[in-house]
Amino acid sequence: MTTTEEKRIQDELSYPILVAERVRLAVDVADSFKLECSEVWKQVDRLLQMLRTLVRFASTTTATAAAPPIYERPIRRIAAETAKNLDRAYALVRKCNRPSIFHRVVNMVTAADFRKLLSHLDASVGDLKWLLSILDADGGSASGGGGGIVLSLPPIASNDPILSWVWSFIATIQMGQLNDRIEAANELASLAKDNDRNKKIIIEESGIPPLLKLLKEIASPVAQIAAATALCHLANDLERVRMIVNELGVPIVVQVLSDSSMRVQTKAANLVARMAEHDPLAQEDFARENAIRPLVTLLSFDMLVDDQMGKLGNQSIHSLVQISKKMEKKLLVTKSSNGSLGNSYSNNSYLHMEGSSRGWNHRKERENEDPVVKLQLKISCAEALWMLAKGSVSNSKKITETKGMLCLAKLVEKEQGELQYNCLMTIMEITAAAESNDDLRRAAFKTNSPPAKAVVEQLLRIIKEVDSPILQIPAVKSIGSLARTFSARETQVIAPLVAQLSNRNIDVAADAIIALGKFACPSNFLCVQHSKAIIEFSGVPALVRLLRANEVTQFHGLVLLCYLALHAGNSESLEQARVLTALEGADRAVITQHPELRELVARAIVHLNLYHAGMNSQRISYLP
Incomplete structure (x- = not known):
C-alpha cells in the first residue's frame, strides 16, 4: 500500500472519530433529555473504541512489510455510513443544549428522535463489529490478519447479503491463512458462476487483485486452481477481462502457464482462452508476453516438431511420431550419462516443458499423471490457441513460427472429440488469417512445407472420411481459405x-x-x-x-x-x-x-x- 493510499484510509477513519469526540462534549453539556443523551453516548463510545481498534490495526498492517495489505472496500463503506450516523447523533444532542425557550421550541426534540437515532447507531455498531471480525482486527488469529470466512450479515448489507459475502471472501483471500484463502476463492468462484450480477459485485469490490495474488502461490497448486477457476468465471465479457488485464494479470497467467503442475496449467490455459475470446487487447497482451510458445509446448510435449522436419521430407505423421519416440529415448540416455542435455540437441528440438528450472520435475510429473488430466490439458491449450488466433494475423503467425502447425495436424489425425475439434478450429482461424494476409500465407503455407502438407492432408481426410458436420465445416472453410495456395x-x-x-x-x-x-x-x-x-x-x-x-x-x-x-x-x-x-x-x-x-x-x-x-x-x- 502506498503512502497516498495510507493517508486516504486514515482520513476515512479519522473523521468519524472526530465526530464521536464532539458527541461526547455535547452530551456533557446537554440540559434536556439527559438520560437519552447518556444512552446515545454509550453507543457512540462503543463505536469510538471499535474505530480506534480499526485505526490501530490498519496502521500496524501498513507498517509491517510482511503483512498483506488491508482490504479497504468494506472499511470505506462502513466508515462513511458510521460517520453519517455520528453526524446525526451530534446534531440531535446539540439540540438538547439550547439557552433560550425560542431555540427549544424551534428545535423541538422528541423521544422518538432518540429511538430512531439509537437504531442507526446500533446498526453502525453491528457493521463495525462485523468488519473487525472479517479483518480479525481484534487479534483473533496469531498472525494478526484474516480471521477466516465470516458469513454473518452486517446491517449495512441487510438488503443485499451477497455484498457482505463478497467482502468476507475477498478479505479472506487477501489477508487470511492459506487454507482459508483457498476456501474463500472457491466460494467466490461459486458466487461468480452463471450469475453476472455477482460477477459485477466481485469486480466492483476489488476482487481481482487478491485472486491474481493467490494465482501466484506456486507452493500450493490447490490455491492456484481455486484462483484460476474464480477468474475464469469472471472473465466472460470485455469489461471484466479488461479489469484483469489492467491489474497486470496477463504476465501472471503466462508465468503460471509456463511453470506449474499440469492441473494448474489446464486452468491457466482455460483462463487464457476466456480472456482472449472476449478482449482483443488481451489477445495482444498474451502474444506480447509470449503465451503462445508454452501453449504449443504443452500441446506437443510428446512430439518431435523441430527444424529437422525439412529433412524428413514426405514421411507420414505416424512415422514422425515413431521417430519422436526413438529420439526421446536417446535424449534421456544422454541426460542420464552426462547430467545435462549436452550439445546433441538444441533447446528447440523438442517442444516439451523446458521453460524453467523446474522443467524436468514437471516432465516426470507428466509421465506419471493421469491420462485424463493430460488430455484435458491438451484440450485447454488447443482452445487457448484457437481463441488467440481468432481474427489475429500476428498471433496466427506466431503459432506457425512455433511449429504449432505440425502439432495441430498430428492431433487432428490421432485424436477425437473436443481436442480434435479445438485443433481444427485453430487451423481454421490460422488459414482465415492467411487468406487475408499474403505474407503469412506465403510463409506458412508454401507448397513444399511439411507442416502445410500435413495440415492440408488432414483437412482433406476430415472432409472425405469423417461423417461429422461439426468437423467437416471448419475443414471445408480452411481449404477454402487456402484456395490461392x-x-x-x-x-x-x-x-x-x-x-x-x-x-x-x-x-x-x-x-x-x-x-x-x-x-x-x-x-x-x-x-x-x-x-x-x-x-x-x-x-x-x-x-x-x-x-x-x-x-x-x-x-x-x-x-x-x-x-x-x-x-x-x-x-x-x-x-x-x-x-x-x-x-x-x-x-x-x-x-x-x-x-x-x-x-x-x-x-x-x-x-x-x-x-x-x-x-x-x-x-x-x-x-x-
Missing part, C-alpha cells in the same frame, strides 16, 4: 469439396459452395483452371439443385455458377445442366437484395448466350 495440378483438393455439395447437411454444402467460390473467383490467379476442374468433377448439377435449398445456398450458388459460366462458358456440362435457365429463373428477391449479384448474373447470362444462343437467344432481354 493450390496449383492447377492439385485437383485432389477440388474433388472433395465438390463431393460435399451433395452432403445431406445443408450447412456443410453451403460452406462447400463458399469454399469452391474462392477457387473460382476472379481474384484467384488460377480461377479458369479451377472452374474447369469443378465442372469436370460434376459440380454443376449439384449446384443447380442447391439453388432451391435456402437463401444462403441460393446466393452463394448463384455466385459460383456465374464464375463457372464466365470462366468456362463453352462447357457442355453447363448446357446439359441448364445453367442458363437456372440463372434466368433465379429468385429475383435474392438478386435484388445484392446489387453486385444482379450485375454478376447479368454478365453470366450474356456470356452463356454467346455459346448457347441457339436455345436461349430470345431470353437475352433478362438483363435487369
